[in-house]
Amino acid sequence: xxMSPATPARAREPFDRRLARxxxxxxxxxxxxxxxxxxxxxxxxxxxxxxxxELPYRHQLYGPDGPWSWELAQRLIADNRAFTVLMWSDxxxxxxxxxxxxxxxxxxxxxxxxxxxxxxxFMVGVLSLLNRSVFVGDGGxxxxxxxAIYLVFTRCGRVWSLDARRAxxxxxxxxxxEPPRRDVVGPLxxxxxxxxxxxxxWFGDVSGEWWVPVLLxxxxxxxxxxxxxxxxxxGEPRTLLDALANLAHNAVLVVIMAEVCLIYSTAGWYKIQGxxxxxxxxxxYPLHLDYFSPWPFLSDLLGSSGVMVMLLSYxxxxxxxxxxxxxxxxxxxxxxxxxxMAEHAGIAVLLGLPVFSLAMISADAVFLPTAFxxxxxxxxxxxxxxxLKRTPTESSDESPAETLxxxxxxxxxxxxRTLVG
Amino acid sequence: MDAYVEKDAVEVSEEGxxxxxxxxxxxxxxxxxxxxxDSPVAPVADPxxxxxxxxxxxxxxxxxxxxxxxxxxxxxxAPPSADKVAGVGIMGLSLPYQVVVAVALAVVAVFTCVHxxxxxxxxxxxxxxxxxxxxxxSDWIYPEFEQNWKxxxxxxxxxxxxxxxxxxxxxxxxxxxRTTAWIDLTAQDIEAIRHNPMPSHSQQNQxxxxxxxLLNTHTDDNRPNGMRGTLSEQYMRRLAMLxxxxxxxxxxxSLGPEVRRIQLRTVSRLVPAARWSTEKNRxxxxxxxxxxxxxxxxxxxxxxxxxxxxxxx
Numbered sequence: 180x181x182m183s184p185a186t187p188a189r190a191r192e193p194f195d196r197r198l199a200r201x202x203x204x205x206x207x208x209x210x211x212x213x214x215x216x217x218x219x220x221x222x223x224x225x226x227x228x229x230x231x232x233e234l235p236y237r238h239q240l241y242g243p244d245g246p247w248s249w250e251l252a253q254r255l256i257a258d259n260r261a262f263t264v265l266m267w268s269d270x271x272x273x274x275x276x277x278x279x280x281x282x283x284x285x286x287x288x289x290x291x292x293x294x295x296x297x298x299x300x301f302m303v304g305v306l307s308l309l310n311r312s313v314f315v316g317d318g319g320x321x322x323x324x325x326x327a328i329y330l331v332f333t334r335c336g337r338v339w340s341l342d343a344r345r346a347x348x349x350x351x352x353x354x355x356x357e358p359p360r361r362d363v364v365g366p367l368x369x370x371x372x373x374x375x376x377x378x379x380x381w382f383g384d385v386s387g388e389w390w391v392p393v394l395l396x397x398x399x400x401x402x403x404x405x406x407x408x409x410x411x412x413x414g415e416p417r418t419l420l421d422a423l424a425n426l427a428h429n430a431v432l433v434v435i436m437a438e439v440c441l442i443y444s445t446a447g448w449y450k451i452q453g454x455x456x457x458x459x460x461x462x463x464y465p466l467h468l469d470y471f472s473p474w475p476f477l478s479d480l481l482g483s484s485g486v487m488v489m490l491l492s493y494x495x496x497x498x499x500x501x502x503x504x505x506x507x508x509x510x511x512x513x514x515x516x517x518x519x520m521a522e523h524a525g526i527a528v529l530l531g532l533p534v535f536s537l538a539m540i541s542a543d544a545v546f547l548p549t550a551f552x553x554x555x556x557x558x559x560x561x562x563x564x565x566x567l568k569r570t571p572t573e574s575s576d577e578s579p580a581e582t583l584x585x586x587x588x589x590x591x592x593x594x595x596r597t598l599v600g
Numbered sequence: 601m602d603a604y605v606e607k608d609a610v611e612v613s614e615e616g617x618x619x620x621x622x623x624x625x626x627x628x629x630x631x632x633x634x635x636x637x638d639s640p641v642a643p644v645a646d647p648x649x650x651x652x653x654x655x656x657x658x659x660x661x662x663x664x665x666x667x668x669x670x671x672x673x674x675x676x677x678a679p680p681s682a683d684k685v686a687g688v689g690i691m692g693l694s695l696p697y698q699v700v701v702a703v704a705l706a707v708v709a710v711f712t713c714v715h716x717x718x719x720x721x722x723x724x725x726x727x728x729x730x731x732x733x734x735x736x737x738s739d740w741i742y743p744e745f746e747q748n749w750k751x752x753x754x755x756x757x758x759x760x761x762x763x764x765x766x767x768x769x770x771x772x773x774x775x776x777x778r779t780t781a782w783i784d785l786t787a788q789d790i791e792a793i794r795h796n797p798m799p800s801h802s803q804q805n806q807x808x809x810x811x812x813x814l815l816n817t818h819t820d821d822n823r824p825n826g827m828r829g830t831l832s833e834q835y836m837r838r839l840a841m842l843x844x845x846x847x848x849x850x851x852x853x854s855l856g857p858e859v860r861r862i863q864l865r866t867v868s869r870l871v872p873a874a875r876w877s878t879e880k881n882r883x884x885x886x887x888x889x890x891x892x893x894x895x896x897x898x899x900x901x902x903x904x905x906x907x908x909x910x911x912x913x
Contacts, residue, residue: 207689453754485876
């Protein structure tokens with residue numbers, strides 16, 4: 180997300196210098212730490228709310244004896260080779276364990292506890308449940324499914340996470356000359372997850388494409404290697420692994436941003452071809468579909484004006500088609516971002532699709548400006564402190580954020596506000 | 601390293617980009633160059649580039665501008681202030697490691713481009729490339745990267761589709777055939793969605809998409825076209841039975857256990873044209889009847905089995 184305007188210095192710099200600078204940037208830095216953190220928080224919150232909401236319906240949707248029974252799922256998965264650990268057993272207990280772990284991983288990812296390891300568990304949980312019953316999902320599930328895979332590659336816990344707080348604490352201790360504390364939880368978590376992985380591979384029944392278990396093994400071994408290297412070879416090997424992790428993070432960040440652009444492009448360009456979007460009546464119809472009108476009064480109100488329907492229909496198409504191109508201009512991009520998030524907030528209420536909307540807003544959040552995110556973070560920290568009646572000094576892990584001027588007030592509260600950090 | 605950074609900072613200010621003494625820019629708008637100029641030593645003080653210490657990311661960007669590449673000397677000669685981390689990024693490494701990173705960079709770059717190209721081709725309309733290499737695209741995308749973003753496009757759905765079911769029950773005491781009236785399953789969903797700020801997938805998606813699945817995998821004369829067709833039929837039967845289990849039968853207990861066969865029909869009602877529209881559309885619903893399906897034990901959930909024994913007790 181280097182949105183910084185090209186400075187004259189860059190323009191005058193020879194190409195090879197700029198290339199070297201770019202290579203150093205993508206290997207030496209975790210770009211967009213705030214954006215990746217808000218995406219992490221957004222999607223884990225979406226998934227957590229979804230799982231809690233579906234708690235009473237979990238058996239009907241994903242359970243072994245639901246309408247889409249374990250046998251039916253097995254026959255379909257034998258054909259489409261999707262990854263789900265729910266196929267390992269048709270037992271009810273196993274299902275409850277997986278669902279419980281999915282809830283737990285969502286909560287832990289939200290607060291950024293052992294982010295990398297938890298993000299893997301999160302991905303396994305998301306894929307397992309969504310692939311188990313593919314015929315109950317909507318666009319929101321689709322975004323979540325993709326985001327869960329992509330998040331595994333990112334260093335999304337650099338800020339606004341318990342990991343960041345721990346790192347800051349350790350750094351403070353190191354600066355004060357205290358000996359580093361022994362970390363027991365990390366290796367323990369690693370061993371436990373390794374046990375699961377080993378068992379899964381041993382039983383040889385890992386459903387899904389070959390690359391899923393390979394990815395899991397690579398991540399597990401990579402984490403172990405990182406731990407070893409940090410202790411035994413803090414010099415170049417550590418820098419090497421750090422560079423590789425940065426590389427993966429930055430590349431996947433590009434993929435996530437491109438995905439968001441593709442989502443809006445597809446949605447926009449296909450709409451242009453539809454006669455209802457052309458004559459400006461399109462929005463009227465979803466408002467009058469029984470499945471998407473939880474508040475008939477509101478739907479009728481909005482649909483009662485032909486001009487309003489047309490303006491909103493045209494506006495939707497224009498925004499969706501235009502969005503990817505506005506990335507070249509920071510200001511216009513931010514305006515469209517606010518419009519799109521507002522539209523999704525409207526969809527959440529009007530069409531009764533809060534989970535879908537929250538997932539889309541989480542995806543959009545990757546484009547939020549850093550200054551706004553920092554401001555938002557400071558506001559949340561201040562709110563938390565006020566709530567818990569704490570003095571600011573006690574919880575000043577993110578304190579530099581608080582000193583930033585509030586220069587970019589958009590007046591909208593899009594980011595899911597959570598008390599983390 | 602201190603020296604290098606300072607040298608760089610001097611270099612930059614010598615170019616006279618920004619006269620010294622100009623009021624400092626806020627962190628948010630500061631470009632890497634100005635940040636380097638304002639605090640040339642800052643990046644060294646924090647070699648790990650901890651993001652929390654650099655709110656806008658601008659200060660961290662200095663690291664990128666630290667020009668270690670054109671300077672002789674291995675990173676091992678770094679000053680003691682950098683002892684915790686020898687350096688960051690490709691420039692903090694010696695040649696053999698740099699080669700590894702360079703190869704990784706190339707692999708990651710190629711992989712990213714290929715992945716994005718595949719996703720693009722997957723969501724794009726059928727075209728010359730996908731007609732020729734559709735197989736390769738599908739192999740890459742399915743099953744985990746499948747996506748469909750034609751949201752209400754090209755045209756939004758303009759029909760309310762309802763599913764109705766009627767059931768033939770076990771013969772009564774007089775041995776006569778007993779059939780229920782048509783039961784509107786979709787109406788149950790709509791009832792649950794009304795005034796519900798967060799409808800469940802089981803109310804909003806399950807039946808709606810099951811019918812979609814059924815219609816998409818059946819020929820016009822209601823025969824399944826392949827494996828997915830038979831799967832969708834059993835799915836519909838199980839879904840219908842779940843709903844019927846919840847209803848009360850003529851004997852007082854649950855209706856489900858008495859069901860021998862069911863028949864499904866879909867009812868399509870066009871969304872009536874808006875008052876402000878000049879269009880007029882048909883308001884009479886159109887029906888599509890599916891054949892009678894016999895209910896076997898596989899169509900009943902294990903739960904309904906126990907409810908029967910409980911009822912029999």
